Amino acid sequence: xxxxxxxxxxxxxxxxxxxxxxxxxxxxxxxxxxxxxxxxxxxxxxxxxxxxxxxxxxxxxxxxxxxxxxxxxxxxxxxxxxxxxxxxxxxxxxxxxxxxxxxxxxxxxxxxxxxxxxxxxxxxxxxxxxxxxxxxxxxxxxxxxxxxxxxxxxxxxxxxxxxxxxxxxxxxxxxxxxxxxxxxxxxxxxxxxxxxxxxxxxxxxxxxxxxxxxxxxxxxxxxxxxxxxxxxxxxxxxxxxxxxxxxxxxxxxxxxxxxxxxxxxxxxxxxxxxxxxxxxxxxxxxxxxxxxxxxxxxxxxxxxxxxxxxxxxxxxxxxxxxxxxxxxxxxxxxxxxxxxxxxxxxxxxxxxxxxxxxxxxxxxxxxxxxxxxxxxxxxxxxxxxxxxxxxxxxxxxxxxxxxxxxxxxxxxxxxxxxxxxxxxxxxxxxxxxxxxxxxxxxxxxxxxxxxxxxxxxxxxxxxxxxxxxxxxxxxxxxxxxxxx
Ligand code: ADP
Ligand code: MG
Numbered sequence: 001x002x003x004x005x006x007x008x009x010x011x012x013x014x015x016x017x018x019x020x021x022x023x024x025x026x027x028x029x030x031x032x033x034x035x036x037x038x039x040x041x042x043x044x045x046x047x048x049x050x051x052x053x054x055x056x057x058x059x060x061x062x063x064x065x066x067x068x069x070x071x072x073x074x075x076x077x078x079x080x081x082x083x084x085x086x087x088x089x090x091x092x093x094x095x096x097x098x099x100x101x102x103x104x105x106x107x108x109x110x111x112x113x114x115x116x117x118x119x120x121x122x123x124x125x126x127x128x129x130x131x132x133x134x135x136x137x138x139x140x141x142x143x144x145x146x147x148x149x150x151x152x153x154x155x156x157x158x159x160x161x162x163x164x165x166x167x168x169x170x171x172x173x174x175x176x177x178x179x180x181x182x183x184x185x186x187x188x189x190x191x192x193x194x195x196x197x198x199x200x201x202x203x204x205x206x207x208x209x210x211x212x213x214x215x216x217x218x219x220x221x222x223x224x225x226x227x228x229x230x231x232x233x234x235x236x237x238x239x240x241x242x243x244x245x246x247x248x249x250x251x252x253x254x255x256x257x258x259x260x261x262x263x264x265x266x267x268x269x270x271x272x273x274x275x276x277x278x279x280x281x282x283x284x285x286x287x288x289x290x291x292x293x294x295x296x297x298x299x300x301x302x303x304x305x306x307x308x309x310x311x312x313x314x315x316x317x318x319x320x321x322x323x324x325x326x327x328x329x330x331x332x333x334x335x336x337x338x339x340x341x342x343x344x345x346x347x348x349x350x351x352x353x354x355x356x357x358x359x360x361x362x363x364x365x366x367x368x369x370x371x372x373x374x375x376x377x378x379x380x381x382x383x384x385x386x387x388x389x390x391x392x393x394x395x396x397x398x399x400x401x402x403x404x405x406x407x408x409x410x411x412x413x414x415x416x417x418x419x420x421x422x423x424x425x426x427x428x429x430x431x432x433x434x435x436x437x438x439x440x441x442x443x444x445x446x447x448x449x450x451x452x453x454x455x456x457x458x459x460x461x462x463x464x465x466x467x468x469x470x471x472x473x474x475x476x477x478x479x480x481x482x483x484x
Contacts, residue, residue, distance in 0.1 A: 003243045007204045009235045010212050011164035012124075013227075015177055016155050017187040018131065018195040019062050025130040025154035026053030026096060026282075033193055037147040045152040047091030052281050055080075059154040060285060062186040063103045063128050064295045066156060069180060069302055070123060072107030076287055078128075080279035089133035089146050097129035097157075099276040103287070109160075109180070110304060111172040112322065121173050122161040129155050156186075162201070162212065167231040174198060174224045179303050183328045191223050198227050202234045204242070213238070214248045218262050221255050230255040234262055306331050314344040323352055329366045330356075333373055340377035343384055350376050354398050370405040379409040386469050392418045427460075427468055431476045434459035435484060442484050453477055 024031050027044035044051045060078075067074045081099035104126035110118050133151035137144045158177065164170050178189035178196060189196045198221060203213035218234055221227045233255075238248050253262040301309075303325045310321035325331045330351065337347045355376070359366060379401065383393050387410070400412045413419050420426060434456050435442060445452045456477045460468055 004236065004239055006206060007235075007239050007242075008207045008209075009165060009231070010162045010203045010205065010215070011166075011170055011231060012162035012201040012215075013160045013164065013170060013173060014199040014201070014217075015158040015160075015174070016131075016197045016199075017158070017177075017181050017189070019059055019154040019156065019186055020188060021056055021058045021062070021154050023056060024152035025056050025059055025128070027152055029152060031153050032149075033195065035149055037145075037149060040149040041151070045091070045148060047093070053096060053279075055282060055285055056154055059128060060103070060287065061295060062154075062184070063126065063156055064287065064292060065184050065186060065299065066158075066181065067104035067107065067126060068292070068296050068299060069184060070104075070107035070109055070126075072104035072123060072126060074287055074292055075101055075103050075105065077101065078103050078285040078287065080128075080282045080284075081276050082279050083129075084275045085273075087132065087135075088144070089135045089148070089151065091133070091148065091151065095130060095132065096279050096282070098127035101284075102127035109173060109176050111169060111176050113172065114168060116318070119163075119169065121163045121169075124159040124161050126156055126158050129157060131155050162203075162215075167228040167235070170200065170231050171224055171228045174227060176303075178224070179326065183300060183303055185300075191221075194222070198224075200227055200231050200234070202231055202238070203248070204235055204238045213242075214250045216248065216250070216262075217252045217268060218255055219252060219265070222257070226255060226257050229257075229260055230262055233260055237262065300328075303328075303331070306335070310334075314338060314348075316344060316348055320348045320352065324348060327366070333366050333369070337373040337376055340374055341380045343380050346380045346383070347376070350380065354394050358398075358402060370402050372405070375401060375405065375409065382410055382413065386464070387419050388413050389420065427464070427473060428476055428480075430460050430463040430468065431456075431473065431480050433463060435477070435480055442481065445481055446484070453481070456481070 019031075021031055023029060024045060027042050029042045029045050030040045032040060044053060064074055078098065079101040080096050082094040083097050083099070084094040086093055102125035104123075107123045107126075108120040109123065110120050112118055131150050131153040133146055133148040135144055135146050139145050160173070164173060178191075181187040181196070182189045187195060191197065200218045200221070201215045202218060203215040205211060205213045216234060216238065218230045221230050234253070241248060250268045252265045252268050254265045255262050306325045307321045310316045310324060311318060314321075316324070324334050334347065334351050337351070338344050341347050355366075355369065358364075359369060379393055379397065382388055383390055388397060392413075393409075396416055396418055397409050397413050400416065401407070401409055404412065407415075438456070438459075441452055441455065453474070457470070457474055460473045460477060461470070464473075
């Protein structure tokens with residue numbers, strides 16, 4: 001047994017999401033990414049003495065939305081707290097956050113495991129707070145630069161229980177969180193731009209032990225993949241240290257994406273270093289049952305619900321359902337498409353095939369896709385009616401459709417002269433094949449067993465891949481038998 005197999009990891013993730021509100025958490029400065037440095041600031045976000053914060057209503061709404069989506073308990077009386085620390089990108093000298101009274105407690109996020117199963121990762125809490133400004137230490141040779149546009153941007157911090165066991169599970173968890181916040185339209189989930197950030201708490205212990213080891217918190221990962229890499233590195237490092245007789249000490253480390261390693265940053269602060277106390281400038285925010293009910297009524301269909309619906313009602317495979325629910329806008333388009341065709345499998349194939357390829361090749365999102373769902377449904381219909389084959393549809397008709405969204409697929413197929421000769425040759429050939437291959441049955445038919453027509457029909461349908469026009473096929477079968 002290798003040393004690594006003797007241990008198991010314990011992982012808890014803290015995810016910060018920046019909310020897509022128009023203004024900041026406690027001030028009406030504009031909340032936008034990428035503005036010129038220090039243009040979206042005000043006396044409040046600059047921490048001028050004598051100014052007073054006000055709570056952003058929309059941020060409360062977003063917190064409640066997320067809480068409901070993960071089945072958390074929503075707190076009625078929300079107190080804010082000051083978390084005091086000194087840093088140049090924090091002009092007030094404290095962050096207004098929630099300490100003892102997070103707006104959400106409990107709840108869970110269900111992740112998909114590689115073996116096809118699912119697992120619930122329980123949540124400890126979700127609380128509201130504000131972002132700090134952004135310090136840049138590598139832009140100027142002599143000075144550190146500070147952009148305070150980000151100071152005061154609304155955040156939700158989602159804290160998981162230490163339920164995650166592997167870096168793969170952490171990857172799946174973050175993928176699920178990102179999908180969820182995007183579905184809810186509360187955060188763009190963009191880790192590269194920092195609008196979703198993750199701190200990974202990692203410890204290891206001997207397998208089967210119930211005493212958690214000391215945890216290390218890893219920061220500065222700018223993609224889900226890098227969180228996974230950081231956790232992998234950290235697990236390995238901790239095991240090797242322990243095996244060499246060293247003791248793991250609680251610390252904060254930073255991930256270096258170039259080397260794939262984590263490096264020591266500082267010993268971990270403890271809560272009392274921050275001198276939390278109730279924020280005296282803000283009254284508690286009261287969330288009523290009525291308000292919660294109102295938000296609940298407006299919740300969109302969530303990715304998991306859509307997934308279940310696609311599997312149960314439309315009979316899609318898990319793979320197709322998960323592919324089609326990855327992105328909300330794709331899921332919505334597909335949902336509309338299946339109200340216009342009953343051939344759900346074909347609808348899924350068109351979405352995951354030609355439609356997605358077209359979007360990728362043209363760097364478009366489905367919002368900019370030229371075709372209405374109805375057009376795809378019409379295309380599926382003429383394939384199912386045997387007017388055109390699947391191959392012709394994807395190689396010839398579809399490429400013309402996206403250029404001429406005003407034309408129906410039937411018009412395009414006619415213009416291209418690709419309509420299958422349904423009344424003739426192709427089908428007659430299949431009929432001949434079916435009849436020619438069964439001389440014994442033909443003789444039985446001739447001897448009076450007329451219901452054998454059904455059997456020949458079945459054969460023809462099979463040969464045509466289900467695409468033969470049944471009326472015409474039956475006519476041809478009878479004619480051909482009578483002539484035989
Ligand atoms: P802190 O006070 O240091 O921030 P918390 O108790 O708030 O610690 O936990 C922060 C995160 O660390 C949570 O996601 C939690 O699940 C996780 N965590 C707690 N203990 C451990 C541990 N021993 N190993 C790994 N993760 C842990
Ligand atoms: Mg913490």
